[in-house]
Amino acid sequence: MDAQLIYVVLAAAFGLYMAWGIGANDVANAMATSVGSKALTIKQAILVAAVFEFLGAVLAGGAVTSTIRKGIVQTDLLADSPELLIYGMLAALLAAGTWLLIASRKGWPVSTTHSIVGAIVGFAAVGIGIEAVQWGKVGGIVASWIVSPLTAGVIAFLIYNSVIALILSKENPLERAHRYVPVYIFLAAFTITLVTILKGLKHVGLEISVRNSYLLATAIAAGIAVVGAFVIRRIKADPKAEKDQHFVTVERVFGVLMIITACGMAFAHGSNDVANAIGPLAAVISVAQSGLVSAQSATPVWVLLLGGVGIVVGLATLGKHVIATVGERITQLTPSRGFAAELAAASTIVIASGTGMPVSTTHTLVGAVLGVGMARGIEAIDLRVVGRIFVSWIVTIPAGAILAIIFFTIFRLVLP
Amino acid sequence: MANLLAGVFGKSPVMPLERHAELVHKCAKKLVPFFEAIVQKDWDTALEIRSVIEQLENEADEVKKDIRMRLPKSLFMPVPREDLLELLLVQDKIANRTKDVSGIVVGRRLDVPDPLSELWLDFVGRCIDATKQARKSVQELDELFTSGFRGAEADLVSAMIDKLDRIETETDSKEAHLRAALFKIENEFNPVDVMFLYQTITKIGEIADMAERVGRRLELLLSH
Structure with a gap:
């Protein structure tokens, strides 16, 4: 039992470190868009990120966590030597953490996602055997790394074209923005809420019927849209500060929308990336507690909480500086453009989270x-x-794999 | 840490292009007080203005170089990079011509003949109206980028370019009048000076031509 405790403590420490790293580096990509476009101040961005990363991790992080935990390694093969899975997952966490640090x-x-997936595949394929990897699933994951940026790109393209057609190319863009932005707010809130309810909540033990899910998502989204419309109505043009088109004021209207999509982005990021830190941890805990590799138990909520806390701490310590730096460099992403990118990326990522696909948040956002x-x-x-x-793909996956193989070999020799 | 997201964005050339437009017009505009001083034979003031023109032309050059540095071939832009570079080059020629004109006049101590002074100033003024309209059009670039080069904003800029064309046509007829007036009295002056007067008139006219070509370039951007 002592050995089991050591495993869990080690895994928790490594997992917390990974979560901290995600909060310090990756969250910046999700939030910098909103800061760069001045829709949010740094302080507001950190607050939004902390709340919604945490909610995303806890409410919708379950599916991806279970993929990382038991979707890559053919755990049946390890029934006789469950400790191998523990060494492997510890090695994968340490490898990904080390690689990210380097x-x-x-x-x-x-990408954190690529590091951890590469590391898990590495220890399984080389440390245990080629047949120990669920290649079908891994193929699906790799395909999702191509599909997710493309999907986000297409959605962003369509959204932004609609913004130009409905608002920006018209003679009275401000009036139009007042009319249409609440509709976009509704769409953004609806998509993210619906996917969360449909796909995420069952992992925290809440079961809602499909019909009720739609109703609930519609109600929540409508509520947010009404509040948004109310806030937008108070934004008035400043005739001295701009030309007749009022594009500056139009962007301020879109700024309100961007607060919503920023929440969605943080939520999506939390829901997908928390798994990179706590998926291996969950695997270690499950094996250590039961002594079996094929335990069917769900990911304990306290593990998701730990991941959420780790991300928020990373954000508060280092992440805010990264947000500021990145934000300064992406000022071309005005709210009207930034919201399109964020909404596209967040929807894609939340759907990926719902289906348990660990995708790269950053690549998806770049695609958008x-x-x-x-x-x-x-x-x-x-x-x-x-x-x-x-x-970065070509380098990260083998790097994570090689490091994981090294750590795996060491753990096999050293750990009880 | 190098950031992938930040790496997506090149440096936007739009605001520097608008700043370049501003500088170039500011430079060309100096020809109005410059020739007012020349007409009044106030060479001290003319020389002072000449040095301001040189300074503004240099500044415009610096901005031009900065914009070129911002536009490497790997950039993907809503409009062809070549068209933006062409726009920049033509726009820069406005400042170059202004410097040439003031250079010839100062270098040769060229007097504008008294009978021509009114027509001359009128011609110069209209040419500067053209550069002003060109600046105004170019300063719609950020709005054009915002609106995807479509719809109401594109129409607005089209209308501005039409007005620019009309101003340029007027400068052509003013130039012709001025030449005709000079032709009538050219025998009364030193032939070399007269040659240079013709040359100066041509160069001033070219300032309006360049302004019109800025409009043409802008129109090309709209057609993509």
Whole structure:
């Protein structure tokens, strides 16, 4: 029993470190859009991020967590030696954490999701055997890494085109914005609420029928839209500060919308990325408690809570500086453009979370931004970044895998 | 840590282009007080203005270089990068021509003949109206980018460009009048000076031409 306690404490420590790293680095991508467009101040962004990352992690983080926990490794093969799964998951956490630390020291943009998936596949394939990996599932995950940025891009393209057609290209964009922005608010709130209710809540033990889910999502979204419309109505044009088109005021109206999509983005990020930290932890706990690898129990809520807390601490310690830095560099993303990117990315990610796909939040958001760009929404996009995404893939997955294999071998020798 | 999201964004050339438009017009506008001083034979003031023109032309050059640095080939933009660079180059020529004109006049101590002074100032004034209209049109660039180069904003800019064209046509006829007036009295002056007067008139006319070509370039952006 002592050995089991050591495993759980180690896993909790590594998991907390990963969650802290996610809060420190990745959350910035989800929030910087809103800060860069001045829809939120840094303080407000941190508050929004803390609340909604936490809610996302706890309410909708279950499915991805269970994928990381038992969707990649063929756990049946380990029935006779459950400790191998423990060593492996510990090694994967440590490997991903180490790799992220190296990458951030060197200034390489790498994805937490890719690190952890690479690490788990690595220890399973090499440490245990090729057949120990559920290659079908892994193939699905890798496909989702391509599909999610593309989906987000297409959605963002469509949303931003609708914004141009309905509002920005018209003669009275301000009047139009007052009329249509509440509709976008409704859409944003509805999508995120619905997916959460349909896909997320059962992991925390709440079961709501599909019909009631739609009704509840509609009610919540309508409530938010009404409040939004009320706030928007109070935004008046300042004739001295701008030309007749009132684009500055129009952007302020979109700023209200962006507060909603920022909440959605933080929620989506929490729901997907918390798994990177606590998925392996949940696996270790499950094996350590039962001594069986195929335990069917759900992820304990306290583990999700731990992940949520870790992210918020990371955010509060280092994340706020990263948000400020990134925010300063993406000022081209005005609220009308930023909300389109955020709404597209958040919807895609929340759907991925609901179906248990661990995707890269950052890549999905980059895909959405490119989608806005395709709709002629961004003055200058540096296409070299697309190349950089592929390089970070090619480097991160083997790096995570190799480190995991090394740590796995060490743990097998050292741990009881 | 290098950030992927921040890396997506190149530096936008839009506000610097608008600033360049502002500088170029500010530079060209100096020709009005410059020639008022010349007409009144106030060379001290003319020389002072000439140095301000040089300074503004230099500033515009710096902004031009900065914009070019911002536009590497890897950029993806809503409008072709080449068209923006062309717009910038034509716009920059307005400042170059202004510097040339003031340079010739100061360098040769070229007097504007008294009988021409009214027509001359009128011609210069109208050319500067053209650069002003060009600046106004270019300063709609950020709104054009916001509205996706479509709809009401695109129509607004089209109308501005039409007005620019009309102003340029007027400068052409004013230029013709001025040449005709000079032709009538050219025998009374030193032939070399007269040659340079013609040349100066041509160059001033070119300022309006360049302004019109800025409009053409802007129109191209609208057609994409």
